[in-house]
Amino acid sequence: MDNVRRRAWAGSLNLRVTVHPDLTLNSSNEPEHIISFRVPREIYLVLYFPYILERVAPELRTNVTDFYNGWWLEMEGVPLSWNFPAGVLFDSLTGLDPALRSSRHRHNSLNVWELTLRHEDQCPTNVIPIVRGRDQVREFWMHQWKQACFILNGASKQVMSLSKPDTMKFWDSILRRDQNSFDTIKEKILPTFDNTRYVPLRVHLALPQIRFLEPQAKVQHNNGHIRLGDVLSSEFPEWFPNDSSTPNLAKAVIQGIEVPLQLSVWYLYQELSSFDGFLHVSLCLMTEDASLTSRS
Known part of the structure; x- marks a missing residue:
């Protein structure tokens, strides 16, 4: 198995979750109610809600009757959409240059x-309500794979034809962090290079507003591989100018x-x-203290 994939699968984030004062007992007199833990980058944060709530339940004003419905996490007042991988949320919402994360932004990015x-009672508009617990999260995840499979193959039959044991094993491999099992089933879905229609691609931005795009990304053009820079130059010419003499404004x-x-x-x-x-x-x-590099 490729070392790059192993390292990506093993990536993690250190979280420090503070309970909002409106939810706690004696909020004006008590110190902040905080829980710290680590999560994989490749997971939905919502799956950790039961763990968080079990830890903080004694400090809350009301009894917890549902570990999912009505709960959400936010960063600096911005609600997090749980339906994207944790690592994607971190990368897009912090918008920090990886080269600078270990220096100026150490406290609130690399480490915590x-x-x-x-x-x-009602979640923010960008947070999908969860009314059927973990089963709803699993079904949402499978729907993402059906979409990705259709983009790759032109049909979703590779996912739809998975046996029930394979489908459950696929999901369990994520919860148990079993990359070998995950990749074995994933290989049943992926086409060969020559048979791939498009790459399932999502580009996330936090400025000037939080949004994501799904540009059509072919794998080749005129027998040449399509580069990521080609796609980004087409979608965001103001940030990735199609001119080797003009520096990029983003990474x-x-x-x-x-x-x-x-x-x-x-x-x-x-x-x-x-x-x-x-x-x-x-x-x-790019930040002011990051050297601008020319488009490769």
Whole structure:
């Protein structure tokens, strides 16, 4: 198994979750209610809600009757959409240059990601309500794979034809962090290079607003591999000018790694695609203290 994929699968984030004061007993007199733990980059944060709530339940104003419905995490007042991998949320919402994370932004990025636990009867508009617990999360994840399979193959039959044991094993491999089992079933879904229609690609931005795009990314054109830089130049010419003499204004970050723009989208998909079947690219704007580099 390729070392790059192993390292991506093993990637993790350190979380520091503070319970919002409105949810706690004696909030005006008590210190902050905090829980710290580590999660894989390749997971949905919502799957950790039961763990968080069991830890903080004694400190809450009301009894916890549902570990999912009405709960969400937010960063600096911005609600997190649980339906993207944790690592993608971190990369896109922090927007930090990987080269600088270990220096200026050490406390709130590389070592600790500061989040707040919130609850209301109705979730924010960008947070999908969960009314059927973990089963709903699993079904959502399978729907992502059906979409990815259709983009890759032109049909979803490779996913739809998985046996029930394989489907459950596929999901359990994520929960148990079993990469060998995950990759074995994934190989049943992926086409060969020559039979691939498009790469399932999502590009995430936090500025000027939080959003994501799904550009059509072919694997080759005129018998040449399509590079990530080609796709980004087409979608974001103001940030990735199609001119070798003009510097880029952003970097492409995948799995917490700044990736060279000359790499093909097919290669990046093979090595760094996420557990939901998509290749997620977070755009990180250059900072004043980061040297601008020319488009590769």
